[in-house]
Amino acid sequence: MVNRENAKLMTGNEACAEAALVAGMSFFAGYPITPSSEIAECLARRLPQEGGTFVQMEDELASMAAIIGASLAGVKSMTATSGPGFSLMQENIGYASMTEVPCVIVNVQRGGPSTGLPTLPSQADVMQARWGTHGDHPIIAVAPSTVRETYDWTIKAFNFSERFRVPVVVLLDEIIGHINEKIVFPKREEIEIVDRARTKQNPEDYKPYELTDSDIPLFADFGSGYRYHVTGLSHDETGFPTNDPKKVDLLHRRLNRKIDRYKSEIISYKTAFLEDADLCIVAFGSSARSAYRAVSRARTSGLKVGIFHIFVLWPFPYEELNKIARRIKKFIVPEMNLGQVAHEVACATKYEVTQVNRVDGGLITPDEILEAIKNVPV
Amino acid sequence: MFPYEKYLRRDRFPHIWCTGCGCGIVLKALLRAIERSKISKDDIALVSGIGCSSRTPGYVDFNTLHTTHGRAIAFATGLKLAKKELKVIVVTGDGDATAIGGNHFIHAARRNLDMTVLIYNNYIYGMTGGQASPTTPTGKKGSTAPYGTIEPAFDISGLAIAAGASFVARSTCYHAVQLDKYIHKGILKKGFSVIEAISPCPTYYARPNRLGNVVDMLQWYKENSIPVEVARKVSEEEKKDKIIIGILHDAEKPEFCEEYQRLSARVRKIDNK
Numbered sequence: 001m002v003n004r005e006n007a008k009l010m011t012g013n014e015a016c017a018e019a020a021l022v023a024g025m026s027f028f029a030g031y032p033i034t035p036s037s038e039i040a041e042c043l044a045r046r047l048p049q050e051g052g053t054f055v056q057m058e059d060e061l062a063s064m065a066a067i068i069g070a071s072l073a074g075v076k077s078m079t080a081t082s083g084p085g086f087s088l089m090q091e092n093i094g095y096a097s098m099t100e101v102p103c104v105i106v107n108v109q110r111g112g113p114s115t116g117l118p119t120l121p122s123q124a125d126v127m128q129a130r131w132g133t134h135g136d137h138p139i140i141a142v143a144p145s146t147v148r149e150t151y152d153w154t155i156k157a158f159n160f161s162e163r164f165r166v167p168v169v170v171l172l173d174e175i176i177g178h179i180n181e182k183i184v185f186p187k188r189e190e191i192e193i194v195d196r197a198r199t200k201q202n203p204e205d206y207k208p209y210e211l212t213d214s215d216i217p218l219f220a221d222f223g224s225g226y227r228y229h230v231t232g233l234s235h236d237e238t239g240f241p242t243n244d245p246k247k248v249d250l251l252h253r254r255l256n257r258k259i260d261r262y263k264s265e266i267i268s269y270k271t272a273f274l275e276d277a278d279l280c281i282v283a284f285g286s287s288a289r290s291a292y293r294a295v296s297r298a299r300t301s302g303l304k305v306g307i308f309h310i311f312v313l314w315p316f317p318y319e320e321l322n323k324i325a326r327r328i329k330k331f332i333v334p335e336m337n338l339g340q341v342a343h344e345v346a347c348a349t350k351y352e353v354t355q356v357n358r359v360d361g362g363l364i365t366p367d368e369i370l371e372a373i374k375n376v377p378v
Numbered sequence: 379m380f381p382y383e384k385y386l387r388r389d390r391f392p393h394i395w396c397t398g399c400g401c402g403i404v405l406k407a408l409l410r411a412i413e414r415s416k417i418s419k420d421d422i423a424l425v426s427g428i429g430c431s432s433r434t435p436g437y438v439d440f441n442t443l444h445t446t447h448g449r450a451i452a453f454a455t456g457l458k459l460a461k462k463e464l465k466v467i468v469v470t471g472d473g474d475a476t477a478i479g480g481n482h483f484i485h486a487a488r489r490n491l492d493m494t495v496l497i498y499n500n501y502i503y504g505m506t507g508g509q510a511s512p513t514t515p516t517g518k519k520g521s522t523a524p525y526g527t528i529e530p531a532f533d534i535s536g537l538a539i540a541a542g543a544s545f546v547a548r549s550t551c552y553h554a555v556q557l558d559k560y561i562h563k564g565i566l567k568k569g570f571s572v573i574e575a576i577s578p579c580p581t582y583y584a585r586p587n588r589l590g591n592v593v594d595m596l597q598w599y600k601e602n603s604i605p606v607e608v609a610r611k612v613s614e615e616e617k618k619d620k621i622i623i624g625i626l627h628d629a630e631k632p633e634f635c636e637e638y639q640r641l642s643a644r645v646r647k648i649d650n651k
Contacts, residue, residue, distance in 0.1 A: 026460075027456065027459065027460050029455075029456060048638075048641055048642040048645040048646070049642075049645050049646060049649055051642060051646070053459045053460065053638065055455065055456075055459060057452065057455070057485070058481050058482060058485035059481060061448075061449060061452065061482075062449070062452035062455070062481070062482050062485070063452075065445065065446070065449040065452035065453045065455075065456065065482075066452050066453065066455050066456030066459070067456055068445075068453060068456065069425075069443070069452070069453040069454060069455065069456025069457035069458075069460070070456035070457065070459060070460035071456075071460075072443065072456075072457060072460075073456075073457050073460035073461035073464070074460070074461070075460045077456065077460070091446055092446055092449065095445065095446050221461075222423055222441045222443070222457060222461065222464065223420065223421060223423065223441055223461050223463070223464045224420075225420050226441075227419060227420060227439055227440055227441050227442075228441070228442070229435065229436055229442045229443075229444065230442070230443050230444065231436070231443075231444035232444065232445065232446055233444070240390060240436060241436070
């Protein structure tokens, strides 16, 4: 039953901050940037109340560095930013990938490139979330479309991060960040919380990157008696740098395999009206909201349209979309960028994809998607 | 004989430093200071950035973190705030701390977070092949300053004092005994402490500038260093191009971790009312 206790009117940014606390996050480092600042503001108020630590750093490079440092001490940590700050964080996101330090980065997307449109939404950091840092590297990115989804996916972001020891990006956008919606909170006991697997070995025998069956090494908190070395240099299982081609190859293949082999447990999406559809809309984030409305109106006019709503953008659901493409040949991707996800959908389906794009700071309306639906040749 | 072995990861040797490099002298001073502080190896975190000096953590048996270029202090900030019982020591170089990492350096000093930053200042980017750094003295050569740099140099210790550090001291690799005393005092100091160690780079600083070998450099340190007590009494002209050594600054001021804990306690008290 919904009552005052478990329902509240709140923004996506507030839901993100509250969810992080529920997930067990106790360290936040950030730098002010529109449209993400409310996450920092909320946590500046909440973390001292909860016994956690909030620190406003001098820039985003420092924020990203600080959350990695905190996570090495064994606490769950997070930062929040928007496009320009996300760009500044990339080098250290690569460091977290390379050294397998769990952490969560929230990017409330705004128009870019550069300073762009600070107060207006965009979904143009999809590729940066995947490939922003240099080198092949594992990463996970999730994209909620409502305030409640923001709550759920922020918690899941921490869970992924802890389980796979990877940085996880929560891709919000200005619309989700700032929209006020009623959120009905899940019961605490129904929320799954994952903590990183820690070593129980003798400190003398501990190798920080020792191969395990799961491909995910066992963690030891800094300062817990396990004295080991962490470096962003290519390293072997002892954690020390190496140039040995065999060991370097082993490391990089394992780092990437770590996500690849578990992708079926990470990938998440929802479908609706696809059973008899001859056209599929692939949507994510706030654009998915307009897509649902467009689909329901198209159905009212007798058009057989369905939706594939992506929650986890990286790893991308190539195989799942490929399966759908065996029957459906027409795809529309509405997104507030010039086709970043459309390109991936085309890769997955091998079909040309109709794009509905906006990069003017406006949101994609149901009408614009409906128009595209009507114009796709049958 | 001082038990250096107790702190070294012998299986990581030989080290990467050139013959005559000052990094080893600074490292030994650091280990003597740590031994004197009686802090357990488990409770020490040694954090570094990128550069010759930043390779130090790999060779010593603590919780060691070799981070990205310029960001060591920012990583260390997160580590310290998440585990306040850790004694966090940052080892860094002139380029790492005052060029790419300059912003983190001054802000950590301003916050007065309890950590010790040991800066190996060799006036040059050694790891990348001898490019001019923010501390290369005006007129001196580097691979990116083939005609001598026209830029003024940073005074690292002065920068730290101005930015708000609690404790600032400078020594050289010639004055290695003073160096470990200052590091020891820095470690014991509650607050942000900076120890600047002037360190020879015979390969990339001495060679293009015709400063001789490492012995000549140490001799130069010996002859051109002035204790801070003396420096305070002499004219600016007499101090020109000299290295002023000693405890340059030692002040009591609110420390960030303690202030944060106080704030958190105050907030929770209000909540409980």
